[in-house]
Amino acid sequence: MSRLPVADRGAVHRALRDLLGRHRRAVLGVLALHSAAAVAGLAPPWLLGRIVDRVTGGAGVATVDRLALAIGGAVLVQAVLSRYAQYAGHRFGERAVAELREDFVHRTLELPVSVVERAGSGELATRSSVDVSTVGTTVRDVVPTMVIASVQLALLFGAVFLLHPLLGLAALAGLPSIGAATRWYLRRASPAYLAEGAAAAALTETLTSTAEGARTVEAFRLADERIARGTTRIARLWAARRATLGLRTVFFSVVEASYPLPVAAALLVGGYLLARGDVSLGAVVAAALYLQQAIEPLDRLLLWTEQAQRGFASFARVLGVGLVPPEAPSTARTPRDERLVVRGARFSYGAGHDVLHGIDLEVRPGERLAVVGPSGAGKSTLARLLAGIDAPRQGVVSIGGCPVTDLDPAERRRRIALVTQEHHVFIGSVRDNLAFAAPDATDEQMRSALRTVGADWYAGLPDGLDTPLGDGARQLGAAEAQQLALARLVLADPHTLILDEATAALDPTTARRTERALAAVLTGRTVIAIAHRLNTAHDADRVAVLSDGRITEIGSHHDLVRADGAYAALWRSWHP
Template structure:
């Protein structure tokens, strides 16, 4: 499995800045509110220091009462400003997350099918669920906290410097150990969390593929092997999570141990300067209170730093989806004709050996061609090349004289449709499941006609007709019904060339035969290339291509190939016993 790419740190930084810049006025308002709240919070320690100095100088009760009342006003202002700042932060975060989700869906849908298949379901599933959710929590909760806590710390340290520069210098005593342990953590955290995400993707892929192939696992008695495979992936997840936990177990205690240092230093050094008249008792008390107050934003930074690293790692994985090159937008918007021609096509998956070896084939417009051959001969691979999903390593596949890869992907998909034995029923109504095959053009009458065309008799028994809900928790379609639904979508899409890769494999022989005859009537005049596992399909075709070991060994009509007495004739005799 070849995983999807991961964005580097520079790309994550640019994307983070861009995410904030898109809503810069909201960010400015958010920062202004939090700065105002932080400034309001500075009032209480400073006023308390004034009370200490006032009492020491013999000031009256009225002065103390006024200062105490001012402290109450500062506390109230801080509470109100902090509340509205938090509200503004969540609004900004939700908007940013909504944009991020929309862009991720758009990037995912733009991925070439071949890239998605090579990446595997686990990697994309984890990115679209766990990683997007983690990034959302980071944008909504972590980024405001980190920015605001940093601003609060700066203001608090600035306030200590304003009280007395000497106390400000002493207050910096706790920063070197915090800086050292944070730098140690950040150097290791990014790679550790990326490894954790990759391990989670491998585990998800192992679980989904085992679940999807449960019948095969049971039939071939592969349960023990799949359990061992799953346990290995779980062990990998456990190892990566232990690695991130080990980092946290050093980082958290290291930072927390530095909290008392600046307070102790200010009290000790402040007492020394107080005895010499360089500072007042109120200044020392206020400075100590400011540093005590700094523990809260510093602690929030500590708590959210781990989440921020997890979020940045997830953001790198989410952004990586957008780094996959999109399908090339060819200059040709429409082919000159509808004939499919393959010349000298060779193809190999990844770095493996060639699966197709110099295929030459011309399919005339309106022709029905059946492709037969033993399993592993390369039939499905040829279908993918004809549909433009994969490009040949050598040679060319052209439509109407234009290479398929030079066509605009949307134009190619409108003209050529590939239906395999794999199918999907989307959560929603039957109408929703059909309508996207022909957006804006699929009326209810056309949908009913398409279902009738593929022999979907079960439609008449649905309680709400086209409004019947399908999918989890609603009406479940069997494999045969889901395949007929996929064929009905094909009828609605109305392409000029159809490639049916064992599209009726899930149907029983009688239903498959009836469906194929119904489709034949509906699809008259269109080019049909059928990857056939039932030879009655080949019998009805205009021509039959026999594919063996990645090569076309025979090509002709059914009668011609039977008379020739070659591989097709042997298959036909075997089919009929």
């Protein structure tokens, strides 16, 4: 089951109409060119029928040559018009796809951090790659092809009706079986393709999380469990794809069997009308050729109907990202100071049990507070509430008298920064990575930020700030990536820093070096440290002990050691 919403059919149709409406002139131009090409394509069968009638009437070679030249001219005109129609269609398609991609990126960047984390990397990765690509194919190729094929079919069947109404009725012989198969298919295709997309996202999530956590998998000997989980997800995707394949097998088999029916019916009816003298032999030949010519656009129409179902299902998943309410700017008043206050905060993930139970806490501006406690006590959850990533189920978390989650997102991030042990290095130059925090920062400010956090490795870069980082370029180690993230913090210049075990993943030597660099960033700021190593708590102004989602002790390091409670026990276990 997807953890991000999926748009309904009405929303997909409205979005498609809006997209086509924004490019109305281009769409009309493409349709006009293809319609003209289709009209030109009507001439050869009619002219061939004329040749048959003239030959049976005793016409000479010169007459046949003139009609043959006319057929050649009509084919040339159709080819030229089709070429420019396809060119115009692809130009429209590429512009529309570019808009869709930009809109998707914009919607994704507006998602609240909590939604992104709970959705999982596989879900967003699938929607941003497979689904967006499928929608692009649908908009660029499928929709124009289906519209154009429909126009061609209307003209071809109209031409048969003009030859004789009974021939036109005979031409409809295959439509009942095709229509029944199409209705049967469409009722089942959309949910089947949505299920396939969800299964693909689940498999991507499993593969991504396993690859990213490969060291953890190896350390805890979880390889068999991850293989079993991956096998289960592969089996679900295989079953989902077998289901859609089964639908296609039935659909295309019935459609292919229906193609000869109109031609056979037209020849039978044409023979009867010819015997009565109601039509000429050339008219019967032209009708048969028109119906034979109709197989190609009908085939394209039905073939792309299957692709359209994929496209609409993917479009629904892409549009679903926009159904998540963004972090909209608030009308709340500006905080009067930087005091963080938590009153009666309770929090649970989804419909589960509370992991925080009535937390009361006040952090003064410029104070250093360490939060300690056993694993699972709720320390990281409290950090997320303080940073405004999540809102408490009950109670309030405020800064300067304003609820943190009511602040304008940009204002909140300017005041409060959450630093975890995960530091991402974006593909791009060093400058690109630093500019995320301060787009207007000068080169000297960026260099100063790197010097502040002790990023000595910067001096050895071949191209300085323009040195590319990431896959296929300069790779940064864990400590270097963390220093780059800290340099971003220096440039962002928040007043309050929340450190969620920011050095826990590093070896002790690297951690101490990084902590010294971090000390330069912390000067003059309010600091709330989720302490993994108790030396952090020793250096703090106050220590809050969290246990089972409750603050059980709070005070200075020395006061808590003298109190001989839970913190004193932790300290003795750390320093036996």
